[in-house]
Amino acid sequence: MVKRISLAHGEGGELTHQLINDVFIKSFQHHEQTQFDAAILKWDATNIAVTTDSFVIKPLFFPGGNIGKLAVAGTVNDLAVSGAIPKAITAGFIIEEGFPMVDLEKIVQSMADEAEEAGVKIIAGDTKVVEKGSVDGLFINTTGIGDLSEQRMTPEMIKEGDTVIISGPIGDHGIAILSARQDLGILTDVSSDCASLNCLIQPLLKQVNGIRIMRDPTRGGLATTLVELCEDFNITIELKEATLPIRKKVEGACDILGFDPLYLANEGKVAMIVDKKEEQQVLQLLHQHELGKGAQVIGQVTSSDNGEGKLLLKTPIGTTRRLQRLSGLLLPRIC
Amino acid sequence: MRSMDLFSNPTITRHSIEAVMSVAERFKEKKGRVPVFMEVCGSHTMALAKTGIKTKLKDYVKLIAGPGCPVCVTDQKSIDAMIQLSEQSNVILCTFGDMMRVPGSKYTLTKAKTEGSDIRVVYSPVDSVKIAEENPEKEVIFLGVGFETTIPILALAVHEAKRKKLTNFSIWMTTKLVEPVVRALLESGEERLDGFILPGHVSIVLGKQNYNYLCNDYQMSGVITGFKPVQLLSGIYKLIQLQLEDKIEIINDYTYVVKDEGNAAALTLIDKYLEPFAEEWRGIGPIPDSGLVLKSEYVQFDAKKKFNVSKESPRKTKCRCGEIVRGLITPEECTLFNKACSPTHPIGPCMVSTEGTCAAHYQYMRGN
Numbered sequence: 101m102v103k104r105i106s107l108a109h110g111e112g113g114e115l116t117h118q119l120i121n122d123v124f125i126k127s128f129q130h131h132e133q134t135q136f137d138a139a140i141l142k143w144d145a146t147n148i149a150v151t152t153d154s155f156v157i158k159p160l161f162f163p164g165g166n167i168g169k170l171a172v173a174g175t176v177n178d179l180a181v182s183g184a185i186p187k188a189i190t191a192g193f194i195i196e197e198g199f200p201m202v203d204l205e206k207i208v209q210s211m212a213d214e215a216e217e218a219g220v221k222i223i224a225g226d227t228k229v230v231e232k233g234s235v236d237g238l239f240i241n242t243t244g245i246g247d248l249s250e251q252r253m254t255p256e257m258i259k260e261g262d263t264v265i266i267s268g269p270i271g272d273h274g275i276a277i278l279s280a281r282q283d284l285g286i287l288t289d290v291s292s293d294c295a296s297l298n299c300l301i302q303p304l305l306k307q308v309n310g311i312r313i314m315r316d317p318t319r320g321g322l323a324t325t326l327v328e329l330c331e332d333f334n335i336t337i338e339l340k341e342a343t344l345p346i347r348k349k350v351e352g353a354c355d356i357l358g359f360d361p362l363y364l365a366n367e368g369k370v371a372m373i374v375d376k377k378e379e380q381q382v383l384q385l386l387h388q389h390e391l392g393k394g395a396q397v398i399g400q401v402t403s404s405d406n407g408e409g410k411l412l413l414k415t416p417i418g419t420t421r422r423l424q425r426l427s428g429l430l431l432p433r434i435c
Numbered sequence: 436m437r438s439m440d441l442f443s444n445p446t447i448t449r450h451s452i453e454a455v456m457s458v459a460e461r462f463k464e465k466k467g468r469v470p471v472f473m474e475v476c477g478s479h480t481m482a483l484a485k486t487g488i489k490t491k492l493k494d495y496v497k498l499i500a501g502p503g504c505p506v507c508v509t510d511q512k513s514i515d516a517m518i519q520l521s522e523q524s525n526v527i528l529c530t531f532g533d534m535m536r537v538p539g540s541k542y543t544l545t546k547a548k549t550e551g552s553d554i555r556v557v558y559s560p561v562d563s564v565k566i567a568e569e570n571p572e573k574e575v576i577f578l579g580v581g582f583e584t585t586i587p588i589l590a591l592a593v594h595e596a597k598r599k600k601l602t603n604f605s606i607w608m609t610t611k612l613v614e615p616v617v618r619a620l621l622e623s624g625e626e627r628l629d630g631f632i633l634p635g636h637v638s639i640v641l642g643k644q645n646y647n648y649l650c651n652d653y654q655m656s657g658v659i660t661g662f663k664p665v666q667l668l669s670g671i672y673k674l675i676q677l678q679l680e681d682k683i684e685i686i687n688d689y690t691y692v693v694k695d696e697g698n699a700a701a702l703t704l705i706d707k708y709l710e711p712f713a714e715e716w717r718g719i720g721p722i723p724d725s726g727l728v729l730k731s732e733y734v735q736f737d738a739k740k741k742f743n744v745s746k747e748s749p750r751k752t753k754c755r756c757g758e759i760v761r762g763l764i765t766p767e768e769c770t771l772f773n774k775a776c777s778p779t780h781p782i783g784p785c786m787v788s789t790e791g792t793c794a795a796h797y798q799y800m801r802g803n
Contacts, residue, residue, distance in 0.1 A: 358478070358481075358789045358790070360485075415486060415487035416443075416664070417449055417486065417487050417488065417664065418449070419487030419491045420487075421487060421490070421799050424797075424798060427777065427778035427798070
């Protein structure tokens, strides 16, 4: 078998056919006959959720995952935090001429594994090969489709006193990517938290009433995600700095490099606003799951109708400062 | 609990705040005003804002951010020169990330990169030596900004380039030294100060004894301290105590990393390759012997000698970074702050750098 991808692999001819059979179908196979140019989905959903995301992460392989795992988990999570049950994913690959076949196989297999873990099917795909230098190795786009027949979240019910919960420590993905880029000269063994969250979120939504809204704090970190949430719903959230779960190693790396964990990307965390009455039940359910065992209450909604949404942080010494969205460039190509 | 955790422990931090407030009250009773201290380290400026200490103590202690951020005090001419050099087709320009978004007269290095210049962000100057080695057909120039913390690494880069006999590596030296600018500030008499919060990182290189001039020549106290809330508060507490006891002293409150004599290896490296120079400071102008340049025997690594750049005067803006780094005004007093100037659209370097006073105020001290 050829060791590297060539332009001919993207021409649509014999080599493309081979690539599809040997790499993609081998991993993504789900025993459903293809008769048309488009995949046909059969299910009775009254509402369908659709999301798309492109992945250009550098490096392609990092502690805790690779671009393939991320491309599936990222899209699954966008569906899951919207309250949908992820059903199917399409994947588009743009590959640089000369890309090692063995790396492509590993990445594609990770996508298949992650899709299986998340219970979604990869139903359609596309491959293009471009000249050396036109992309950096490999870019992947995934589109996800989910069943949203029942929306269990109630953002319109957000009110003063509601609790803000995060499912685990923040900043792991950001620091893992920084460390994997050895040009920065720091090495920690922090792994990316990259994971599909639907197996954590779906049971939670089924069992608890009073979950108002969820978001996954990816690019821009927890602070940016919550600032946007506050603005979207005109609410004020006050976070307690002392309660933010941050790994020692992440904190240490941030100290050295001058980063703030609140602005580092996460790829396997969910932030949610829940009815104060359900706080303990939500925590209990999250703690039962591997992906939620570090879950913690980090703040509360202090006002639900103030015209202008804002995110505040209460420091351990009792001062309050307003958190803004990430400004400027922290680090490019983290997802 | 690990010992470093103690310095961020909320309970200890709260007790420390109360202790500072109580000695500050005594200072106020004694002198009829609040004590005024200056920090000359960008990381201290950031930490004081981020932890909320500066806000919490605002009625008790006046904390002035001095010229401690290397990006902020870099003269605009250097950035213009770098952009000019980067536009030459045979040049790879290497820089610390912070410099990328500092506006020159026309535009930033980020813009120059978008336009096609080969500009690379490196974490250490030594990495740029490696780039020079891998690209023998190109001229690799490192934009050498920094205080004493960074200067030894610049010297180390030259040491490496010399050892590898590279002829295509050079540094555009625009380094800054703490002592000359502190002396200049004190001699200008622009600001009445009661003491200095002395930089933690710079002091690792220089050592405690370097600061004796503060006591001997200016009857001024200083405390070398770290960056965690309890360390910062301990430093401020000790400065006020010295005032109450009418003592003038340099206290090393960061003894586990700062020695009396500093870091001998780093100082030797500086001595070997570098010599004093009248560096130009943004907003302040040239100060005698306030920077270091390469000694004449290493001229082949000196980008300023190796390349010709046109020396047009930088375009003037309403940016008041110059006054801000001297501690004369706060960012809020600049008409551009939070209006035309923000981290997304910075007009001056104080808004760009993660250690800049304007960035600290924008990020951490804007109204709730």
